[in-house]
Amino acid sequence: MPKTIEKKKAGEESVVHFTFAGAVAGAKRCLPIAVSGVAIGLVFGVLARQAGLSPVEAWLMSILVFSGAAQFVVIGIWASPVPLAGVVLATLVVGLRHLLMGAALSPWFSKLPKRKAFGSVFFMADENWAMTMGEFQKGKRDAAFLLGGGIVMFVSWSTFTFVGSAAGSFIEDPAKWGLDFAFTAVFIALLVGMWRGKPSLLPWGVAAVVAVLGHEFLPGHWYILLGGLAGSLAGVMLRGR
Amino acid sequence: MDVDSTTLLAIVLMALVTYATRAGGLWLASRLDLSERAEIFLDQIPGAILISLVAPVVITGGPAAWAAAAAAALVAWRTGSLLGAMVVGVACILALRSLGIF
Structure with a gap:
């Protein structure tokens, strides 16, 4: 075990790049995600309109917040007058998983100039983050991959939020087109690339059990954070012995 | 422009909270001198x-x-x-x- 750690540390000594070509590569890889995200953006726009937000308000939310999970949850509790405390708390709970995701980026992003690192993380969503981690694990070192992928998703998300909200309720349930499964399929494909055989079994098993239990018995999105924490800690206990 | 001031406040607060969570993990982990165990932990996330x-x-x-x-x-x-x-x-x-x- 210590050998793999030494190897990883040596790898991290290498230079981290931040190039235009890296951003383009990230954009290309995230394009299919952004395309299937069009339907989700449209649906969000429609729901936001029904909840009482104007098209400009919904658009502003997608631009400034840029978090599908947080926005759907908030629209679910939206009322008049706006329940500010509930909105902020729900956003925080849904966003806590970002803390873990940002920490996972740190071995590479802490080597970048602050402006680039902290500008890029505004665009960190589940999908482009996961793809970026996959790239890093394959030995690639271009951190602009996250930004490029994020910008494509940002443009798709904000544009189609506005279109959905302005155009009204012509969008049907995305589940009818199987699009609800697009993200899951991509996550599964990324997991296949991250599988390291037996050492993955315990942390992934623990994460799955905790996430399913959390999803069934806890409100909101706690299950993502709890599953991620429990699985990672299980991995530390397994390998740190 | 059809924007209600309370709605705008809610959106700005959401934006601040979400960015804080996006930047916070990177900020904290960059500042700490990570132990071997912490690196294994990050690796599992x-x-x-x-x-x-x-x-x-x-x-x-x-x-x-x-x-x-x-x-x-x-x-x-x-x-x-x-x-x-x-x-x-x-x-x-x-x-x-x-x-x-x-």
Whole structure:
């Protein structure tokens, strides 16, 4: 075990790049995600309109917040007058998983100039983050991959939020087109690339059990954070012995 | 411009909170001198988070989701293509649902 750690540390000594070509590569890889995200953006726009937000308000939310999970949850509790405390708390709970995701980026992003690192993380969503981690694990070192992928998703998300909200309720349930499964399929494909055989079994098993239990018995999105924490800690206990 | 001031306040607060969570993990982890255990922990996060996103959808999703997940995994394993896995997964669940299998 210590050998793999030494190897990883040596790898991290290498230079981290931040190039235009890296951003383009990230954009290309995230394009299919952004395309299937069009339907989700449209649906969000429609729901936001029904909840009482104007098209400009919904658009502003997608631009400034840029978090599908947080926005759907908030629209679910939206009322008049706006329940500010509930909105902020729900956003925080849904966003806590970002803390873990940002920490996972740190071995590479802490080597970048602050402006680039902290500008890029505004665009960190589940999908482009996961793809970026996959790239890093394959030995690639271009951190602009996250930004490029994020910008494509940002443009798709904000544009189609506005279109959905302005155009009204012509969008049907995305589940009818199987699009609800697009993200899951991509996550599964990324997991296949991250599988390291037996050492993955315990942390992934623990994460799955905790996430399913959390999803069934806890409100909101706690299950993502709890599953991620429990699985990672299980991995530390397994390998740190 | 059709923007209510309370709504705008709510949106700005959401934006601040969300950015704080996005920047906070990187900020903290960059500042700490990480032990070997902490590095192992960081190394485990991607897989554990992805499993947590996927497991509830797939495990509680029923036969159509199980089959589509298996198909997506198979394509990813054989070809390494994310796009291929996405297309096959969506096509599979769409086909099964249209046959009345959920």
